[in-house]
Amino acid sequence: MRWMWIDTVTAFEDGVRMEAVKNLSLSEELFHDHFDGEEDGLPPEPVMPGSLMVEGMAQTAGILVGSVNRFREKVVLAKVSKVEIDEDAAPGQTLRYEAELERMDAVGASTRGVVRRLDHADGVWREIGRIDLIFSHLDQNTGGRTFPEHNFVFGDNFKQILVSAGLDRLFDDES
Amino acid sequence: MAVFSRDEIFEKVKDVLENALGVDPEDVTMDATLIGDLGAESIDFLDISFKLEQEFSIKIDQGELFPENLMSDDTLVEDGKLTDKAMDILRERMPHVDFSKLDADRRVNQLSEVFTVESLVDFIDRKLQA
Known part of the structure; x- marks a missing residue:
């Protein structure tokens, strides 16, 4: 399975917005390295790397963008316009990526996103970051290069993620 | 539609470029080139178009602001230089750009030098008056 950084889709409004969650678990290997603290003689501090939050948002927003054309376009992350992460997220907490489609045309799309964190101790979702992205439709690129016909992006x-969220209809009319 | 003076357009264009390219405001002068001086890459043009649309409540069609698909057409580029036909197309499609420098040196890589901050301001100015 490809590197998936979202677990399931929790809200979807066609062409408008999408939300996906990612549960953070101590059994995930990355938390044992990030950070193990050993080198610096510090206690371990398992926190979610910000770069992987960007990937989680890119997967959420990428599905939102791809769904507009029912996954016929190869949607690739082209630019990270803005990333602001204010607080850490740790195992036992849940992240929610809320992506909104800002602008879209034949060449690509821009999205805005908010990252929220659920602390299961108090049950409150807090905003901990904002990630804005730009996606490109690979086959509409201006360089005149061609890519395989098979949609290797989606x-x-x-x-699987869309089916488990009951969104099968999004690729029903896929050609 | 809102009426903006050229100074007001320039200020807004400057905000857009600071935001899209992460450049310092003092670097965004009227004669700065987007690619050479401000470091814009191809995907930034999509970003800039989207942001200009929002800022000025206008619609910018694909290929209206910056040329597209020029390089893949061999009637437009010969031996790495733009043909007469290419120059005609550029002038017709992009009246907001001063192509006189490019006319003297038609190497394709010189194309990036004609897209200045001023060409964006002119583009918006024309667009708002249309």
């Missing part, structure tokens, strides 16, 4: 793992 593979089975993306479909």
Whole structure:
């Protein structure tokens, strides 16, 4: 399975917005390295790397953008316009990526996003970051390069996530 | 539609470029080139278009602000230089750009030098008056 950094889709409004969650678990290997503290003689401090929050938002927003054309376009992350992460997220907490489609045309799309963190101790979702992205439609690129016809961006793992969220209809009319 | 003076347009364009390219405001002068001086890459043009649309409540069509698909057409580029046909197309499609410098040196890589901050201000100015 490809590197998926969202677990499931929790809200979807066609062409408008999408929300996905990611549960953070201590059994995930990355938390044992990030940070293990050993080198600096510090206690371990397992926190979610900000770069992976960007990936989580890119997957959420990328599905939102791809769904507009029912996954016929190869949607690739082209630019990270803005990233602000105010607080850490740790194992036992849940992240929610809330992506909104800002602008879209034949060449690509821009999205705005908010990252929220659920602390299960108090049950409150707090905003901990904002991530704005730009996606490009690979086959509409201006360089005149061509890519394989097969849509390698949206593979089975993306479909699996949409199916489990009851969104099968989004690729029903896929050609 | 809102009426803006050229100074007001320049200020807004400056905000857009600071935001899209992460450049310092003092670097955004009228004669700064987007690619050479401000470091814009191809995807930034999409970003700039989107932000200008929002800022001025206008619609910018694909290829209206910056040329597209020029390089893949061999009637437009010969031996790395823009043909007469290419120059005609550019002038017709992009009246907001001063192509006189490019006319003298038609190497394709010189194309990036004609897109200045001023060409964006002119583009918006024309667009708002249309």
